[in-house]
Amino acid sequence: MGSKNNYRSAFAFLTILFFMWGFITVLVDALVPRLKDVFELTYGQSIMVQFAFFGAFFCFAIPSSFLLEKIGYQKGIVVGLCIMGLSCLLFYPAASIREFWIFITAFFTLAAGITLLQVAANPYVTLLGDEETASSRLNLSQAFNSFGTLLAPIAGALFLLSDTVLDAKSIEKLSETARVDYYATEALSVQQPFLIIALVLFALAAVFGFKSLPSLIKKAPKDGYSQLLKHNKFILGVLGIFMYVGAEVSIGSFLVNYFQELQVIDTIKNNAFLTNLSSFLLVGKDITDVDGNAVLGSFVVLYWGGAMVGRFVGAFLMRFMSSGKLLMIFGLSASSMIVISVVSSGITAMFAILAVGLFNSIMFPTIFSLAIDGLDNLKAQASGLLVMAIVGGAFIPKIVGTIADAFSSDGTGVSTSSGLGLAFLCLILCYGYIAYFGSTKAKDSAVSAS
Numbered sequence: 001m002g003s004k005n006n007y008r009s010a011f012a013f014l015t016i017l018f019f020m021w022g023f024i025t026v027l028v029d030a031l032v033p034r035l036k037d038v039f040e041l042t043y044g045q046s047i048m049v050q051f052a053f054f055g056a057f058f059c060f061a062i063p064s065s066f067l068l069e070k071i072g073y074q075k076g077i078v079v080g081l082c083i084m085g086l087s088c089l090l091f092y093p094a095a096s097i098r099e100f101w102i103f104i105t106a107f108f109t110l111a112a113g114i115t116l117l118q119v120a121a122n123p124y125v126t127l128l129g130d131e132e133t134a135s136s137r138l139n140l141s142q143a144f145n146s147f148g149t150l151l152a153p154i155a156g157a158l159f160l161l162s163d164t165v166l167d168a169k170s171i172e173k174l175s176e177t178a179r180v181d182y183y184a185t186e187a188l189s190v191q192q193p194f195l196i197i198a199l200v201l202f203a204l205a206a207v208f209g210f211k212s213l214p215s216l217i218k219k220a221p222k223d224g225y226s227q228l229l230k231h232n233k234f235i236l237g238v239l240g241i242f243m244y245v246g247a248e249v250s251i252g253s254f255l256v257n258y259f260q261e262l263q264v265i266d267t268i269k270n271n272a273f274l275t276n277l278s279s280f281l282l283v284g285k286d287i288t289d290v291d292g293n294a295v296l297g298s299f300v301v302l303y304w305g306g307a308m309v310g311r312f313v314g315a316f317l318m319r320f321m322s323s324g325k326l327l328m329i330f331g332l333s334a335s336s337m338i339v340i341s342v343v344s345s346g347i348t349a350m351f352a353i354l355a356v357g358l359f360n361s362i363m364f365p366t367i368f369s370l371a372i373d374g375l376d377n378l379k380a381q382a383s384g385l386l387v388m389a390i391v392g393g394a395f396i397p398k399i400v401g402t403i404a405d406a407f408s409s410d411g412t413g414v415s416t417s418s419g420l421g422l423a424f425l426c427l428i429l430c431y432g433y434i435a436y437f438g439s440t441k442a443k444d445s446a447v448s449a450s
Helices: 002-038 048-097 100-127 131-160 168-172 176-210 224-228 232-262 265-269 272-281 292-298 300-317 323-343 346-360 363-372 376-407 420-424 427-449
Strands: none
Touching (some): 002 100, 002 131, 048 100, 048 176, 232 292, 265 272, 265 292, 300 323, 323 420, 323 427, 363 376, 363 427
16 A cells, blocks of 8 residues: 555656656747747758757667666656756856857757656656556656646747847847847846746755655666567657657647748737637737737647647546557547648648647657557666657758748748648658557557457
8 A cells, every 4th residue: 555655656746747848848849939030040940959959869868778777767867857957057148148059058958857857757657557557647647748838838928939039130220238138138038937947947856856756677688778679569669759759849849930821910810719819828918019929829839738638538548448549540630630731721720730739649658658568677778769769859850841941942041931831741651650550559459358
């Protein structure tokens, strides 16, 4: 009984971690359109923010699994939180100096801390109970991750996108005093949110440092990685994580830009329901008092909110349906929403692409838990490889951004027409693969049941 209570306590504390890294990851997405304006970047250049952020997962996933074997899950979580806190402090000088490469360095360091948390927390949750309910349990904990992603666009819209960013020519026209004031205001809009986040992360590290959590890590064999490469279903799962994260981040990063290309801002302002909805999402702000990007950014909340709702629903549905079959259905549904968005226009296209968030919901936790199912003492190393696959969030958005530039450029790198819609079509391959992976696991479940 005491062991079960200890498991529940550990699970409750872990949900806080899922919330925090979900919040921070999407706050990075909110910075993409702002940095694009501040540094006058093309889509392909601006997505380098995501490339640095998710590239860190590739660099630090395996070292993180080695570290966990030495110090355990709990200490690994504390170290990860401290790295994240320190990286958030880097945003203060980065915003003051206004150098793009310093922002990139801060993002890379932040992702290193999140990588360690991902490698530790995801398998830890699957071990806090029966293996049969691991997918449902991880979906439930990831729902709190989605709650963080739901609140982040609101914070981004209020703090990062709420004022108009001036281009280089407009800044040159300002007096020296006005220019200094403008740069100071720009820096403060980035500094304040990340300073607050840093304090919260350090506080969490202190809590986890003193909290007594069960130690569940098992000693992995020396040839663990070579053994994992012999598990074909695990390799399919690694590719599934790569595809999923790449697709989710591609859409999340470019949503505001996509809405700009759809030219929906006037429709929103002239529609009473949409105006009230945007005002509600902006915590009661009058949308006439904020920049158009903030209005568009407010609707990104629905994308991440759909993921939160979907995970709660998915955790419930998995009581009656195999997780593989549900994953297949959601993969096909996400593909359908992309097609509907691309072939339509205006508000219909906007809400269709937002609906992809609902079907994204169960994908990461379900792929992750299915991939490590039955791996026993190989789970820590398997987690490292799966988290390494999050690097898909660096490569696939870069591909999408490059395609968007190719189809929406006048030859000078300036966006002129809707190229993002065409670029999103390549994501159907990602979701199609996820549906395939789900179908293979569904067949395995059917065979086991018979």
